[in-house]
Amino acid sequence: MAIQINKEKNEICILLNKDFYNIEEIKSTLKDFKEVCKGExxxxxxxxxxxILxxxxxxxxxxxxxxxxxxxLGLMKNHSVV
Amino acid sequence: MDKNIKINEDENCILISVNPEIYPLDVIYSAAYVFLEKAYLLLEGDPKKEIIIKLTAKERINKEELKKIGKEFLNELISYGFYKKQSEKNNLIRQIILQRVLLTGAGENNDDCNSLMEETEEEDYLDDPKGIAIPWEEKYGDKKNGNSDK
Known part of the structure; x- marks a missing residue:
C-alpha cells in the first residue's frame, strides 16, 4: 500500500515511486500543505x-x-507541460 | 476485453495498466490531471515496461461507474496522446511562424516604428498643427456681446 494511515500515532506514511514523482515537487507540496500538516x-x-505527514x-x-x-501529481503535470 | 482495467469495488478503486511506449509519461500526467477533482490518483509500476494508475473515486460509487471512469481515463489518454503527436508534427512550422513574427518586429518595419515614436515624442500636447482645437469661448460663448460668462 502506498498510503498507510496510523490513527493512533496521528501519522500518515506515503511511499511514492521516484520515477513518477519528483522530490522537489513533493517538497513544494509539503510547503503548500504547511497549514494543514507537518511532515518530512x-x-x-x-x-x-x-x-511522513x-x-x-x-x-x-x-x-x-x-x-x-x-x-x-498536479505539480508534476505542470512540470512536464503537455 | 478490458484486460488493462481491474476494478476493486471494495476499495472503491480501479487499476489501469498502460504501456509507456504507446502513452508517454507526460501524456499520462495530463490525463491524470483531468481526473484530480473526481478521484485520488497514484502512479506506480515501471516507467519503461508498465505504468499502473490507481484511481480511487472520492465518493462511493458502484462497479459500473468505476468502469466508466476507467474508460473515460483511457479516452483522455488517447486525446492527449493525439495532441502530443500533432504538436510534435507542427513543432517546426510553429517555430518558423514565431521566428518570422519576431523578425518582422525587429527588422525593416522597426525603422518606421522608431521614426513614429520620435515624432510623437517631439510633439507638445498644446500644439495644434491641423487647427482642430477651438476655444470654449469661441464655440459656446455669447456671440452677440462677445461675452463668454453667460
Whole structure:
C-alpha cells in the first residue's frame, strides 16, 4: 500500500515511486500543505520517496494522504507541460 | 476485453495498466490531471515496461461507474496522446511562424516604428498643427456681446 494511515500515532506514511514523482515537487507540496500538516520527506534506496505527514487536525487524516498525492501529481503535470 | 482495467469495488478503486511506449509519461500526467477533482490518483509500476494508475473515486460509487471512469481515463489518454503527436508534427512550422513574427518586429518595419515614436515624442500636447482645437469661448460663448460668462 502506498498510503498507510496510523490513527493512533496521528501519522500518515506515503511511499511514492521516484520515477513518477519528483522530490522537489513533493517538497513544494509539503510547503503548500504547511497549514494543514507537518511532515518530512526521505529518499529511500529502493527508488522510493517516503513521506511522513502529521495532520494538525484528526478529522482530515483519512483524506490527507490522497490529497497530498493528487497535489504532487498536479505539480508534476505542470512540470512536464503537455 | 478490458484486460488493462481491474476494478476493486471494495476499495472503491480501479487499476489501469498502460504501456509507456504507446502513452508517454507526460501524456499520462495530463490525463491524470483531468481526473484530480473526481478521484485520488497514484502512479506506480515501471516507467519503461508498465505504468499502473490507481484511481480511487472520492465518493462511493458502484462497479459500473468505476468502469466508466476507467474508460473515460483511457479516452483522455488517447486525446492527449493525439495532441502530443500533432504538436510534435507542427513543432517546426510553429517555430518558423514565431521566428518570422519576431523578425518582422525587429527588422525593416522597426525603422518606421522608431521614426513614429520620435515624432510623437517631439510633439507638445498644446500644439495644434491641423487647427482642430477651438476655444470654449469661441464655440459656446455669447456671440452677440462677445461675452463668454453667460
Amino acid at each position: 520527506v526521505k529518499e529511500k534506496k529502493e527508488n522510493q520517496i517516503k513521506i 502529521k495532520p494538525n487536525e484528526n478529522s482530515v487524516i483519512n483524506s490527507l494522504g490522497h490529497e497530498f498525492c493528487n497535489y504532487s
